[in-house]
Amino acid sequence: MRYMKEVLDSRELLANLTLREIRGQYKRTIFGQLWSLVNPLATMLVYTIVFAFILRVTPPPGNPSGLNIFAVWLLCGLLPWAFFANVVQTGMGSIIANAGLVQKVYFSRIVLPLSTVGSIGYNWLFEMGVLVLVLAICGSFVWPWIPLVIFVMVLLAIFASGLALMLSVANVRFRDTQYLVSIVMQIWMYLTPIIYPISLVEDQSRAHGGLFGTSITLMDIYRLNPLERFVAVFRQLLYDNTWPNPQDLLFCAVWAFAAIVVGVWVFRKSEKGLAEAL
């Protein structure tokens, strides 16, 4: 509880550090904030050409929205993933990147990883705003779902923060963490139905049946991935325009809660030794 108060007291510092990242990021560029859109758009273009045009992946059309555009379907999953991956990787390095500060000034260290969540979240919010406009232009009636989308965005941000907190202290002790995590993130992305529909995994799972003589199917294991649930919920809301599956939503909330509790606990335990270990 006292820790909570300390963190709450540093909210101004958190806001200032977040602003530092946001303001500093696109300084001296001509296009400024627009650059934050370029990355996801370029990725979208590549994936759309490779997966929709060459490999002919066809996701099911939005139900009940009736949308059937691969690029938009892709973005509904890709933008949350990109945010998540970015937070985990940048947040992980945040303590090391600010080593000079940690060794010279006392402040609540937790603001460092959290400020990266804030600044990346700001870009994500901008991207999602553009996505909503695109969806609306394509004929999706997305407006009533926006509050729920924001709620799920917050859940994902909490989940990502939890992981970033754990990894940031691990990275101070073992610099291997950052290299390992970048590989894990790559694998993780392909283990999440972002560029292909989950129905393809379902087909394979059905074909194989229970694994090793048990009733556990490939699909059961596949769905343990928290990001699978998040992506599913985002697509249900944005692309299908329907209520999210309550079980999926509950899963997201549980994962987010578990990640942040463990993350804060781990961080708090190692916080005091950080200045020495750097």
Place this chain on the structure above:
Amino acid sequence: MSDIAVSVDHVSKRFRLYHERNQSLKSAIMRGRRSVHEDFWALKDVSFEVPTGSTFGLIGSNGSGKSTLLKCLAKIYFPQKGSITYNGKIAALLEVGSGFHPELSGRENVFLNGSILGMSKREITRKFDEIVDFSGVEQFIDQPVKNYSSGMYVRLGFAIAINVDPDVLVVDEVLSVGDAEFQEKCSQKFIDFKRAGKTVILVSHAMTAVQEMCDHAAWLRHGELVTVGEAEPTIAAYLDSLNRGETSAA
């Protein structure tokens, strides 16, 4: 307000000197949880009290543990044994311009650096003019700090730090920033600070500065406290030991 501003109670600080450190995951796993290390006690059972309103100097040769103690006081290191208790708000000035972002303007950096040092936004807004005035960079306050000369950079950093207005100020050897005129301003600020009944703890190698400013001092040698008390006899004893060549690292 009690008479004691900071009380250092049996503080010991250990560092581990790793011979084969498990810095990579591989070596950690291969060797299990063990890593080969040797303990080095940078501070050994140091106790003293800093009276409120005093200017307290920490003196000693290189490697005597001054900086470690300072970092413990600044809550950057945490001692393995013992404790440090404070009366009132403490601010540490170990570096000027911590967290300055080179691309941001002086104005933005004042707010950033101020909040890192623990000031609230309202406080900074109130003191903003005073800070800018003290630093003497009014003309360039809206320019990115990367274009500042190194003198302007430290002056701005110092001006923010000195305006934090703590009850206890912990200062490393940062007094020697800027030109003679700016140094004069700094000493004046310290005198004002003292007059307001605030406590200053400072570490310095410049004995003349310590002699001039401090009324109390503590002398550390190899992590142990030699003497603590009135500044003059303590400094005299320290200088005396140097002259007699008692300390190896002069």
